[in-house]
Amino acid sequence: MTSARFEELEKRCAKLKKTRIIRIVFIIASLFLVGFGSYYWMSHSTSKSLVPAVAPMPQIVPIQTPVVENNESNESVVNEEQNPSQSTDDEILFLAPHIYKNDAKLPLDETQAATRSLSHEQQLLKRYNTMQNFDNAYALAQFYFEQKSYLEVVTWAKEASRHNSRSEKPWILYAKAKFYLGDRAEAIRSLELFLSYINSKEAEELLIFYKGQE
Amino acid sequence: MKDFEAAKEFFKDTVDPSFYFDSISAEIARNNLKEAIGDPSIPLIFIIGDPGVGKSHIMRVMHYSSAVAANSVLIEHPFFDPRDLFKELYEARGMPFDKNKTQGEFMDELFEAYVGTLCTIFIDEAQLLNDDQFEFLRILSDTKLFQFVLAMHKDEGMALLAKKQFKTRSKLVIEYGNLDENEILRYIHTLFMGHTHGEIAMMFSKNEARVIARYAKGNFRMIKKFLYTLMKLLDYAQKKGLSKYRKLNSCLLTMAALDIGLIHD
Secondary structure (H helix, E strand, O other): OOHHHHHHHHHHHHHHHHHHHHHHHHHHHHHHHHHHHHHHHHHHHHHHHHHHHHOOOHHHOOOOOOOOOOOHHHHHHHHHHHHHHHHOHHHHHHHOOHHHOOOOOOOHHHHHHHHHHHHHHHHHHHHHHHOOOHHHHHHHHHHHHHOOOHHHHHHHHHHHHHHOOOOHHHHHHHHHHHHHOOOHHHHHHHHHHHHOOOOOHHHHHHHHHHHOOO | OOOHHHHHHHHOOOOOOOOOOOOHHHHHHHHHHHHHOOOOOOOEEEEEEOOOOOHHHHHHHHHHOHHHHOOEEEEOOOOOOHHHHHHHHHHHOOOOOOOOOOHHHHHHHHHHHHOOOOEEEEEOOHHHOOHHHHHHHHHHHHOOOEEEEEEEEHHHHHHHHOOHHHHOOOEEEEEOOOOOHHHHHHHHHHHHHHOOOHHHHOOOOHHHHHHHHHHHOOOHHHHHHHHHHHHHHHHHHHHHOOHHHOOOOHHHHHHHHHHOOOOOO
């Protein structure tokens, strides 16, 4: 055994040791990342399914870009709907903290109904994202109206109207939503605005009804 | 001062039939061979295993054992001409060999010389024999005067045994396995203790044996090679006064494995 050979082996050994350490660190880091990722994914998916059950608020659906139209009434609508969504942010954080995910015990019926509703909503959103047209947007507005999520109704009624401005249906839903949100004046104004362009018996009857509620 | 220089000599790649290590595989093989040798109902014995597991060693051990030596022939390298085998058999009986005779004459003379006795012929590296030579061995074994012990590599041995002419014959197949870590440790301790190198023997614990087993995959020849290199490294470190290598450590074991190419960086 020569000195040169011994030293060479020593160096190779040190190099090998270093490589092994790096490999071990890499494996540990990978395992940690996979573990953490799985945990995050599991906790995230669990909390997501509980949100509608605890607080079936419209805030969980991403707010669509508001329609820019030439009338003032719509501009005011945008401002109005953004403000409530900001004000309810705290509420969402409070209602869906992770600490409740395991303790939340809802009645079975409610849980099932919420799950069904969420599934339907996801389906409608998916359909709209696949094909952005009047029918899909109006279906979402209708869905939120049934769910009494009136802020969402406003958004999706406007979206539906953007695709077909001559249809009375989104305007009527919009007016109803505004009325239920307590903004009777805006409901009347929007119906009047629509009727000044297009004749609609249903819109007219609704306008008369709202005016009679004074 | 430990004598690593002398210790490394035990691990030179030579076959010394005077030394026998009773590993599980070796013991099984030895007992089976002891029972089968001399039994005319088993004309063919196959010892199969990976290269370096100890097939050649057990053949020599058995050949030189007093019970068999008088009536056995060891052929360390396969013959390429049947006359080479005849020559060995003639010489074993002290008969003059004339290579110009025909195969029939050889056979007649050998039958006369060997009649009444069962001669055991050990052939090492038998995987190198061709089909004709195997057929020749088969014919000889059918005379019930010769018994063949054939050592060959595992893959070739399995392929040969699957052949029709051997499939139906009565034979004994002994498969030689590798050493596990406990056997390796026992081997090292036995060898060093038996040669008054107790201090060196004590340097090895189960951990070192496990590492050696992992690097050498339990192959006996590779273990010897590994230990030879390790002794060289320890000898160098001791002569140069390298305190870091006064005891066995993982680095020394890795260096030995690197030196003989068991691992690559």
